[in-house]
Amino acid sequence: xxxxxxxxGNWKMNMTPSEAVELVNTLKPLVANDEVDVxxxxxxxxxxxxxxxxxxxxxxxxxxxxxxxxxxxxxxEISPAMLTDVGVKYVILGHSERxxxxxxxxxxxxxxxxxxxxxxxxPIMCCGETLTQREQGVTMDFIRQQVKVGFLxxxxxxxxxxxxxxxxxxAIGTGKTATTEQAQEVCAGIRACxxxxxxEATAEAIRIQYxxxxxxxxxxxxxxxxxxxxxxxxxxxxxxxxxxIVNYK
Ligand code: 13P
Numbered sequence: 033x034x035x036x037x038x039x040x041g042n043w044k045m046n047m048t049p050s051e052a053v054e055l056v057n058t059l060k061p062l063v064a065n066d067e068v069d070v071x072x073x074x075x076x077x078x079x080x081x082x083x084x085x086x087x088x089x090x091x092x093x094x095x096x097x098x099x100x101x102x103x104x105x106x107x108x109e110i111s112p113a114m115l116t117d118v119g120v121k122y123v124i125l126g127h128s129e130r131x132x133x134x135x136x137x138x139x140x141x142x143x144x145x146x147x148x149x150x151x152x153x154x155p156i157m158c159c160g161e162t163l164t165q166r167e168q169g170v171t172m173d174f175i176r177q178q179v180k181v182g183f184l185x186x187x188x189x190x191x192x193x194x195x196x197x198x199x200x201x202x203a204i205g206t207g208k209t210a211t212t213e214q215a216q217e218v219c220a221g222i223r224a225c226x227x228x229x230x231x232e233a234t235a236e237a238i239r240i241q242y243x244x245x246x247x248x249x250x251x252x253x254x255x256x257x258x259x260x261x262x263x264x265x266x267x268x269x270x271x272x273x274x275x276x277i278v279n280y281k
Pocket of ligand 1 (some may be wrong): 042127199203204205206207243244245248264265266267268
């Protein structure tokens with residue numbers, strides 16, 4: 033069965049709640065496309081207003097992060113139950129910015145993965161190499177390690193429902209998109225890694241996105257690749273251009 037494309041925006045630390053509502057109202061008619069899953073991953077404080085504004089549309093709302101404990105003395109964190117209580121379905125985990133600025137490791141990402149599944153959330157687990165790693169030829173070794181640790185203890189059924197976002201760090205926010213060949217090669221490598229960890233059926237089911245300077249002119253070629261099942265979009269998700277990315281065909 034063909035995998036349904038999933039095109040998600042990662043708003044990062046942008047948009048106040050009132051700006052968020054305005055943006056959803058602008059984008060709502062532009063991102064209408066039932067052939068793909070459209071997800072807006074937004075700052076925690078924007079989740080409820082965005083959900084209200086998106087009502088009746090095809091927009092699904094996701095979070096950008098989540099903690100791996102149920103509740104308690106973890107000042108500033110958001111729990112999985114807080115997300116599911118308001119209807120959130122997706123959560124980005126292990127974005128490179130969280131790994132770099134907030135000391136997240138593949139081990140903490142793994143704890144978050146297990147907790148997300150326990151609560152019925154679909155994780156969008158990010159992985160990706162630095163420019164140095166690419167230049168040293170260790171891209172796939174590094175990404176395989178991120179995927180293997182991230183998926184420790186995840187069942188085949190859970191893995192089949194997950195989303196992995198391949199985001200080369202050197203392509204994020206730089207305007208420097210990976211070439212279609214580079215993106216396809218790594219996404220195929222990630223799928224092969226899932227096949228080794230699980231089986232062919234799981235590898236065929238899991239959705240793998242590309243992220244890193246995706247824009248309206250690069251989306252169509254990227255998303256046409258056999259192992260690229262959509263995109264995780266930063267900057268361009270805050271603009272009407274996101275409508276063109278969602279309707280890339
Ligand atoms: P840009 O699309 O702004 O490069 O960001 C990509 C990203 O980090 C999405 O998670």
